[in-house]
Amino acid sequence: MRFPDLPEDVERDAHACLQCGYCNFVCPIQLDPDHGFESYRVRGKMYHLKQYAHPGLFARLSGNRARISPEFVERVYNCTACGYCQVACHVEIKFNDRWEQVKEWFVKNGIGPLDRHSALRTRVIAKHNPYDEPHETRADWIPKTAKISKNPEILYFAGCTASYRQQKIAQDATKVLDAAGVEYGILGGDEWCCGSPLIRTGQTDIVTDEKDGLVHHNINEVEKRGAKTLLTACAGCFMTLSHNYPKYAGRQSFEIFHMTQFIDRLILEKRLVLKKPLPKKVAYHDPCHIGRHFGIYEEPRRILNAFPDSHYLELPRNRENSQCCGAGGGYKIQFNDRAEYIASLRVQEARDIGAEMLVSACPFCVTNLTGGAKKAGIDMPVAELVSLVAESV
Ligand code: SF4
Ligand code: SF4
Incomplete structure (x- = not known):
């Protein structure tokens, strides 16, 4: 089956790929011997996309055109978004964005995501978290002893994993901020999933929706409080808030720090010992x-x-x-x-x-x-x- 053309950037980069294979030695998917063969490799996937976009003369004459099969879709979702192929690539293909564009293209054409990714979508729409936990309990992790300030310039964004599965991490973050005398607030129950698992799997529509989207909700909550800085201990939330949010919202009205950056600064300033x-x-x-x-x-x-x-x-x-x-x-x-x-x-x-x-x-x-x-x-x-x-x- 033929789908509409690939996104322009993807098509251009599929052409640019040298088929040199340096990316083959870095992808974590290949660490599993059962998933090390060419169709799982970055080089193999790029060749497939190139042949799909621009079949060679023989393919055109014979009619043996590359197709986007469910198996190929599954291969593309065999990716942890680790960014190693971007580092290794000898023509500097921006894979961090490209794989997401390919997945977004799958979703738009009804051939992605995979089944468990679709379940994520349902849960995030209903409960604002991918773990199927009730939204009402999102703020339950907040310790009664946390010294939360009124109208602070700094807000802590816990993220879904720390709110529901690794609550000690979020609690420890407040302990560190308290020890350093930082004035901060917590979004708590007003925080929704940042959208990371949906963006990484190509399901960007419910993230970016102007009315109900996660991006606009979370940004509005921060702006409503007049905060200037958002902190998060989650690497996934940090990447989403720093990289995707400004792109989708068209603005960046506050600074974002990962907790390691913020703690490092507190230690350098001798506010934390x-x-x-x-x-x-x-x-x-x-x-x-x-x-x-x-x-x-x-x-x-x-x-x-x-x-x-x-x-x-x-x-x-x-x-x-x-x-x-x-x-x-x-x-x-x-x-x-x-x-x-x-x-x-x-x-x-x-x-x-x-x-x-x-x-x-x-x-x-x-x-x-x-x-x-x-x-x-x-x-x-x-x-x-x-x-x-x-x-x-
Ligand atoms: S970003 Fe995906 S395809 Fe690239 S090296 Fe990491 S897992 Fe492999
Ligand atoms: S390193 Fe870059 S150019 Fe070389 S095969 Fe991999 S994706 Fe293509």
Whole structure:
């Protein structure tokens, strides 16, 4: 079946692809031996798109045209949005946006997303979170002891994972802000899903809708309070709020910081002093959505170095070359076993350098790496950096 033309950027980049294959050695999907063959590879998918957009002479004469099959759609959704192919690409294809454009094109033409991604859509519309939890309980994580200010310039955006699944991380974030004497507020029950799992799976219509869309709702809530700064500990929320929101809303009326950036600044300004050493020998895992996507590499490391009498261990694959935990891009939601397999390899990497604990800076990475440790049968606690900081202030 023929669908309307590919988005212009995608078609242009499919042509630009050299078929050189440097991207083949970095994609986390290939770490699973069952999903390492060409149709799962970035190079294979780009060739398929190129042939679909502009078949060669033989294909045109013979009528053997490339088609967009359900199998091909499934291959494209085998992606964690880790951004490694963009780093590796020898013609600098902007894959971070391109894969999302391809998925958006699938959705517009009724051939995407995959079944579990569609369920996300239903849940987010009904309950404003992808976990099918009641919206009324969204703010239940907020500790009674949190020193919430009235009309503060700074707001904390917890995100769905920390609000419903990793509540300690959100609670620890308030503990850190309180320890530093920061005046802040919390969106709490007025916060909706940032839209990350929908955007990464091509379901952008309900995110961007001018009336009921998540983008406009969340921005309006921040602007209504006159806040100037939004903080989040979630790497997925950070990427969505920083990269997608200004694009969709056409404006940027407040600053956005990831908690690692903000804590780093508090430590540099001596407003926050870490008093206790790290609890164990920790290795730091770079979340893709703050690392490769935004270059936030040194802030978390400076925080780890600020713990007294301790140092952290560097994983062999780090910073730009960090290995994805396997959770992002809607991959874990659709392919949980495969996502945890990828995470298990990262846990093994940490064990092999003698780490006793893996630390990251994203609630979703913490969840998947914890699953990966279990899958690998390795006793490796996984912590959020903000929680280690909270234990040390
Ligand atoms: S973004 Fe990551 S997971 Fe997706 S295709 Fe590129 S390297 Fe593979
Ligand atoms: S590295 Fe870039 S140009 Fe080379 S095969 Fe991969 S996508 Fe194509």
